[in-house]
Amino acid sequence: MFEWAWPYAFALLPLPWLVARLLKPAATLEGVALRLPIALSGLDAASGANPVPRWRRVLALLGWALLAAAVARPQWIGTPVDLARTGRDLLLAVDASGSMDTPDMSIGGQPVSRYGAVKAIAGDFIRRRVGDRVGLIVFGSQAYLLTPLTFDRDTVLKQLEESVVGLPGRETAIGDAVGLAVKRLRERPQEQRVLILLTDGVNDAGELDPVKATDLAVAEKVKIYTIGVGAEAMRVNDGFFGSRVVNPSADLDAKLLGEMAQKTGGRFFRARDTGELAQIYKEIDALEPGADKQQQFRPVDELFYWPLSFALLLAFGGMFARNLRAWRGSNPLAQDAA
Structure with a gap:
């Protein structure tokens, strides 16, 4: 039987949306901009603004949902097993x-x-x-x-x-x-x-x-x-x-x-x-009566490592994709090949 040990951990799901709503965006510094000899794709050097791509938002939200699921501790509860009872x-x-x-x-x-x-x-x-x-x-x-x-x-x-x-x-x-x-x-x-x-x-x-x-x-x-x-x-x-x-x-x-x-x-x-x-x-x-109550336990298999592993894979995948895009934008050879 599948169950969540700490289901109240799903209350953390709206936390990123609340943070985005309640905290003000970081102020951008205006002034003399650093002029680079090679233009970065998608970067406004004068303003410093770099809007987050939609796919990265989706990955971040999915990763956050997987982390919340890991914290909620998914478990598989096995069938009851009789324990040897301790009497005399x-x-x-x-x-x-x-x-x-x-x-x-x-x-x-x-x-x-x-x-x-x-x-x-x-x-x-x-x-x-x-x-x-x-x-x-x-x-x-x-x-x-x-x-x-x-x-x-x-x-x-x-x-x-x-x-x-x-x-x-x-x-x-x-x-x-x-x-x-x-x-x-x-x-x-x-x-x-x-x-x-x-x-x-x-x-x-x-x-x-x-x-x-x-x-x-x-x-x-x-x-x-x-x-x-x-x-x-x-x-x-x-x-x-x-x-x-x-x-x-x-x-x-x-x-x-x-x-x-x-x-x-x-x-x-x-x-x-x-x-x-x-x-x-x-x-x-x-x-000298023996033990009068049957003792049982149900084996529990912890499954939190599955959502945690997927969350880490998404994080590393997002970092790799971002660095790859940045490298392509800064490398003339990669731009020519594209």
């Missing part, structure tokens, strides 16, 4: 230790491992975080950043889907995962720093103690939501003695996870099945 800076730290392979969850009536359930439900959560920067950490014996904070949710989803249990080791380094997340979030705006930590065990590996890591999170204003995942009852086959019911989440350190969340202003959630896990992510959606 969300890091997901997912436990990929050996115990996450325990098949005590179910999806669609079919048993799945804890990690398989997390992939499915956390994937839906990531898809809903439109406008947020999302990153992914997986941890076991060590913590690794698989995806830095990014608006590209598809990349985060792909990395989550391709990760496997045991990739970062079989043990659980909760403190290292929190420390790595704090390190990545500390450069982001304070009100946007959020970590969602999901684990099924107790800290039994790593260099950084979880309590010290939590203190670092408090100092850097990182809010931590902790999720303890795993069923509390599971029937296992004892072979010759039949089957028995065990608690596969006996090692879950719920007290530590609760303290981490409480100290940092987050919340601790317990996910015993996939239904609870899905509800937890919905609650986090409500607690």
Whole structure:
């Protein structure tokens, strides 16, 4: 769409006419005139009067109109373009230790491992975080950043889907995962720093103690939501003695996870099945809403250089034509050739 940014600049158009009407013509000096050996075409040496040719007036007025058009800033406004919206800076730290392979969850009536359930439900959560920067950490014996904070949710989803249990080791380094997340979030705006930590065990590996890591999170204003995942009852086959019911989440350190969340202003959630896990992510959606307004901008192409260029071409063309006429009038050879 074409438009003028400063259309009021066209009020300058009558300025030359007003100047010509209001200002008196310059007085001509009368007296002894300089006698030149060669007569200049169209010049009255005695009076000094040299009326402006009509074509020069037209060029001057056209050039002035083009200058006014350039000052009015013609623009071409493009179609609206969606901007990536700035919401939260969300890091997901997912436990990929050996115990996450325990098949005590179910999806669609079919048993799945804890990690398989997390992939499915956390994937839906990531898809809903439109406008947020999302990153992914997986941890076991060590913590690794698989995806830095990014608006590209598809990349985060792909990395989550391709990760496997045991990739970062079989043990659980909760403190290292929190420390790595704090390190990545500390450069982001304070009100946007959020970590969602999901684990099924107790800290039994790593260099950084979880309590010290939590203190670092408090100092850097990182809010931590902790999720303890795993069923509390599971029937296992004892072979010759039949089957028995065990608690596969006996090692879950719920007290530590609760303290981490409480100290940092987050919340601790317990996910015993996939239904609870899905509800937890919905609650986090409500607690940490993304940007609610679509941001758009319309690209603007400035076109003022077109009328400005034409105005300069007219000015140079007028000067060249005037000098050429003067040269022809003062050069006997040019007059003879004419």
